[in-house]
Amino acid sequence: MKCVVDLSEVEEITLQQLSINHRHRDARTRAAGLLQLGRKVKPKAIAEQLGVSDQSIYNWARAWRDGGVCALTGGHNGGRPRALSEAMVATALEIARAEPLTLGQIAQRVQEMRGEALPCRIETLGEALKREGFSFKRNRYTLKKSVTKRRSP
Structure with a gap:
């Protein structure tokens, strides 16, 4: 099965920025993989380089054709749930x-x-x-050195 993605210049720039700046690693990886697909690199080579399965590359290409950038970034469900409710x-x-x-x-x-x-x-x-915007300071249990130096003549 052929896995080819034709990218316009604007799409290529968008994917480059996405592969560098997105906050989730998996979205950056998808964007990098699609960039390589647009440059006619074989899916198997891309999968080996990015450390993903071959099927992932085909899934990313289909998602790109179906939904564009939104399909790439919308799939982030990873990460551990928060410990505090x-x-x-x-x-x-x-x-x-x-x-x-x-x-x-x-x-x-x-x-x-x-x-x-x-x-x-x-x-x-x-x-x-x-x-949530709070900050904490460590409590000091000792006097500042400059204060003790001034008191002792």
Whole structure:
């Protein structure tokens, strides 16, 4: 079966940018594979170079003919599900907005309010809060050196 993709100049530029800049690796891989198909490289060689099966190349070509760029980028379903549920993150956000607390105190209050332990590490909760715009500073337990130098004559 022939697997050929005819690309216009605009489509080729679009695929080049997609293969470099898309945030999901699988979309970048598909775009790179279609670029090579447009340059008349054999599907088997493309599959070996990109580390995918031969059938994937044929599927990408058919998706390109049927739906264009949208068909390439719409198929991303990969990745691990988030450890924290949306409800747990919402609870943490409410607590964090109410008063200034450390990350450990926020985690403890989330556990108390939800009645269950965090299903992840405390750092994961911190990352979820950072995605929502919160930032954390490490507490300092020692005085600054410049302050101690000034006091001792």
